[in-house]
Amino acid sequence: MSQRIDAVILAGGMARRMGGNDKGLVELNGQPMIKHAIDRIKPQVKEILINANRNQNHYAEFGYKVLSDEDSGYLGPLAGMITALGHTLADYLLVVPCDCPLLPLDLVPRMLAAIDTNNAELAVASDGKREQPVVLLMKPELRASMKAFLDAGERKIDFWYAKHQCVVCDFSDQPNAFVNVNTPEQKQQLSEAIAK
Numbered sequence: 001m002s003q004r005i006d007a008v009i010l011a012g013g014m015a016r017r018m019g020g021n022d023k024g025l026v027e028l029n030g031q032p033m034i035k036h037a038i039d040r041i042k043p044q045v046k047e048i049l050i051n052a053n054r055n056q057n058h059y060a061e062f063g064y065k066v067l068s069d070e071d072s073g074y075l076g077p078l079a080g081m082i083t084a085l086g087h088t089l090a091d092y093l094l095v096v097p098c099d100c101p102l103l104p105l106d107l108v109p110r111m112l113a114a115i116d117t118n119n120a121e122l123a124v125a126s127d128g129k130r131e132q133p134v135v136l137l138m139k140p141e142l143r144a145s146m147k148a149f150l151d152a153g154e155r156k157i158d159f160w161y162a163k164h165q166c167v168v169c170d171f172s173d174q175p176n177a178f179v180n181v182n183t184p185e186q187k188q189q190l191s192e193a194i195a196k
């Protein structure tokens with residue numbers, strides 16, 4: 001039987017480098033940034049969950065379930081992940097951020113293959129130079145470990161996944177796939193590059 005894969009798109013941060021503007025809703029070339037991520041991920045998963053801590057009604061207009069962090073203290077990306085892990089009925093949850101508009105179209109099959117081949121508990125994507133710590137594929141069973149980590153006051157994702165059998169999935173064949181738009185300047189640069 002084939003595996004069920006759901007995705008959560010993290011849009012729950014404060015977007016300070018974007019001047020506090022809700023990053024998922026900031027427009028890039030005529031579309032909200034999260035819509036670019038949705039379009040890349042939708043063909044690869046069964047259900048999409050959107051994780052957002054403000055403008056929830058606006059996010060709901062994309063047609064997917066919107067979840068706010070269970071802990072409202074802006075604890076970082078793990079807070080969004082643990083919330084989604086508690087809701088999904090999938091065999092694996094894909095995690096992606098809302099500010100990567102060029103995510104690989106073959107993200108899920110390659111991450112899943114990496115997990116299977118290496119008998120790993122989760123996979124983290126790499127652009128060939130560095131790991132992308134908020135691009136993960138994981139089993140929902142890992143929620144308990146994530147909860148213990150957060151309850152201990154820990155916040156750094158890479159410290160958390162280092163505790164597990166984590167395989168790095170290499171996407172160096174698509175070096176721009178994880179271009180990350182954190183600032184208005186980065187948005188402008190990407191906008192010009194896409195238009196070319």
Ligand SMILES: Nc1nc2c(ncn2[C@@H]2O[C@H](COP(=O)(O)OP(=O)(O)OP(=O)(O)O)[C@@H](O)[C@H]2O)c(=O)[nH]1
Binds near residue numbers: 011013182
């Ligand atoms: N649910 C949730 N997601 C978060 C939180 N903090 C960051 N994220 C998400 O994690 C991903 C990577 O974070 P950043 O790119 O640093 O985003 P950010 O924290 O909103 O932006 P800055 O304030 O500029 O660092 C983004 O998709 C954010 O939406 C949080 O407290 N809760």
Ligand SMILES: [Mg+2]
Binds near residue numbers: 097099180181182
């Ligand atoms: Mg970012």
